[in-house]
Amino acid sequence: MKSNNPDFAELLREYGSKATPGRVTLLKVLWQEDKPISVAGLKKKLDPSFDEVTLYRALESLTASGLIREVDFRHGHAHYEMNALREHHHHIICTSCGRVEDTECRVQEAKLTKASAFRIITDHTAEFFGLCNSCIKTA
Amino acid sequence: MKSNNPDFAELLREYGSKATPGRVTLLKVLWQEDKPISVAGLKKKLDPSFDEVTLYRALESLTASGLIREVDFRHGHAHYEMNALREHHHHIICTSCGRVEDTECRVQEAKLTKASAFRIITDHTAEFFGLCNSCIKTA
DNA sequence: ATCACAAACGCAATATACTTGCAATTGAAC
DNA sequence: GTTCAATTGCAAGTATATTGCGTTTGTGAT
Numbered sequence: 116m117k118s119n120n121p122d123f124a125e126l127l128r129e130y131g132s133k134a135t136p137g138r139v140t141l142l143k144v145l146w147q148e149d150k151p152i153s154v155a156g157l158k159k160k161l162d163p164s165f166d167e168v169t170l171y172r173a174l175e176s177l178t179a180s181g182l183i184r185e186v187d188f189r190h191g192h193a194h195y196e197m198n199a200l201r202e203h204h205h206h207i208i209c210t211s212c213g214r215v216e217d218t219e220c221r222v223q224e225a226k227l228t229k230a231s232a233f234r235i236i237t238d239h240t241a242e243f244f245g246l247c248n249s250c251i252k253t254a
Numbered sequence: 255m256k257s258n259n260p261d262f263a264e265l266l267r268e269y270g271s272k273a274t275p276g277r278v279t280l281l282k283v284l285w286q287e288d289k290p291i292s293v294a295g296l297k298k299k300l301d302p303s304f305d306e307v308t309l310y311r312a313l314e315s316l317t318a319s320g321l322i323r324e325v326d327f328r329h330g331h332a333h334y335e336m337n338a339l340r341e342h343h344h345h346i347i348c349t350s351c352g353r354v355e356d357t358e359c360r361v362q363e364a365k366l367t368k369a370s371a372f373r374i375i376t377d378h379t380a381e382f383f384g385l386c387n388s389c390i391k392t393a
Numbered sequence: 394a395t396c397a398c399a400a401a402c403g404c405a406a407t408a409t410a411c412t413t414g415c416a417a418t419t420g421a422a423c
Numbered sequence: 424g425t426t427c428a429a430t431t432g433c434a435a436g437t438a439t440a441t442t443g444c445g446t447t448t449g450t451g452a453t
Contacts, residue, residue, distance in 0.1 A: 133400055133449050154439075166403050171440065173401085187326040187379070191411070192439060207372050216371055221362040222380060232355055233346050236384035240326070241361060245375035272420050272429055293410075305432050310411065312430085330440070331410060 120146065121200060130182040130199065137165060138173055142182075142197070150215050151186040151194035151206070187240065188215075207243040211250035218243065259285065260339060269321040269338065276304060277312055281321075281336070289354050290325040290333035290345065326379065327354075346382040350389035357382060 123142040124134035132138060144160045145152065152160075157170060174195055177183045184198035188208050207216045222241045227233055262281040263273035271277060283299045284291065291299075296309060313334055316322045323337035327347050346355045361380045366372055 128450090135401065135449070137402080168404080168441080169402055176401085185328060187328070189324065189326070189379075207370075207375065209372070210376070214371065218370075221365070223360040224382070226360070231346075231357075232353065232386050232388075233348070233384050234387055235390060236346065236382050237349070238383040239380065240328075240383075241378065241380040243363070243375050244377045244379075245372050247371045248373055249371075251374060267421085274420070274430065276431080307412080307433080308431055315430090 126182065126199060130177070130180040132176060132180060132182070137169060138177070140165075141170070141173055142177075145183060145195060145197045148196070150217075151188070151196040153190070153192055153194050155192075157195070186242065188213075188242065189244070205241045205243065207245055209247035209250055210244050211246055214247045214249075216247075265321065265338060269316070269319040271315060271319060271321070276308060277316070279304075280309070280312055281316075284322060284334060284336045287335070289356075290327070290335040292329070292331055292333050294331070296334070325381065327352075327381065328383075344380045344382065346384055348386035348389055349383050350385055353386045353388075355386075 120143065123139045123146070126142065127134040127138055140161065141157070144157060148156075148160070154170065154174070158165070158167065161170070174183065174185075174193075178185050178195070182197075182199050183195050186194045186196060186206065188194055188206075203220050204217045205220055205222070207218050208214070220241070222239055224236050224239060227236070259282065262278045262285070265281065266273040266277055279300065280296070283296060287295075287299070293309065293313070297304070297306065300309070313322065313324075313332075317324050317334070321336075321338050322334050325333045325335060325345065327333055327345075342359050343356045344359055344361070346357050347353070359380070361378055363375050363378060366375070
């Protein structure tokens with residue numbers, strides 16, 4: 116549990132979204148969670164009356180605006196985390212137990228060559244996989 | 255189309271897999287494709303009699319052995335590409351038209367701090383998103 | 394305050410991606 | 424050739440995500 120919540124309604128408006136009660140609650144959950152969380156995980160944290168389709172649409176919309184961020188842990192489904200108000204970072208995931216740790220960004224956003232068909236890079240993903248210290252011991 | 259195909263049967267055995275006709279064909283398709291391809295894309299390239307479950311199981315098995323590699327383009331489904339016989343690399347994806355370009359690896363496999371719960375990193379993903387030159391012009 | 398309207402919602406239905414169980418087959422090591 | 428684990432093929436099932444559409448609501452303009 117974190118204290119000193121930011122003003123989520125205001126934050127939503129800044130990112131071009133309507134500050135509906137559902138989205139405010141969703142942001143609060145993501146803020147408090149502080150690690151990427153799956154849709155299933157979110158559903159557990161949210162009131163059962165929170166419509167699933169609304170949730171998916173909110174996640175899509177807030178990801179598009181950059182307020183939140185989609186992360187792939189190779190678990191076959193997306194995870195989401197707060198993107199605004201945080202340092203850009205990546206994750207290390209334990210392939211044995213699923214433990215997740217933040218890690219600073221060590222990616223050089225590509226030096227594009229003249230031969231490249233790209234001139235603009237807007238974003239990147241980077242996740243590291245390994246074994247956490249507990250899982251090394253028990254292996 | 256590439257010529258000078260490697261010996262896929264031998265390659266499969268080297269990676270601890272049985273060299274079944276299906277897997278040899280699958281590898282050939284991945285080799286010739288040369289960009290990451292979706293399961294749907296593979297099904298189109300393969301004979302319709304190639305069973306879908308067999309395909310999924312082959313992809314899982316060959317990914318686990320490191321012969322092929324799973325890539326996430328944030329399209330909601332996995333893409334696969336040849337991993338053996340290639341330089342380690344990443345991709346730039348155009349978020350407008352889907353164009354894909356290989357890019358060399360610019361990721362420093364994380365410097366782990368003493369505070370980290372991790373000591374071993376085995377693997378990483380890294381994909382870049384942007385706009386390709388054609389899509390910039392038409393934007 | 395209230396109006397107008399695009400954004401967001403809620404529900405039902407549907408689509409896509411992927412998995413499981415199990416009996417039959419087959420590649421490869423001996 | 425025999426053996427056996429790996430792989431296949433089919434049927435069924437589950438998880439994940441999307442679409443369509445009528446209703447509601449937040450917000451900016453009046």
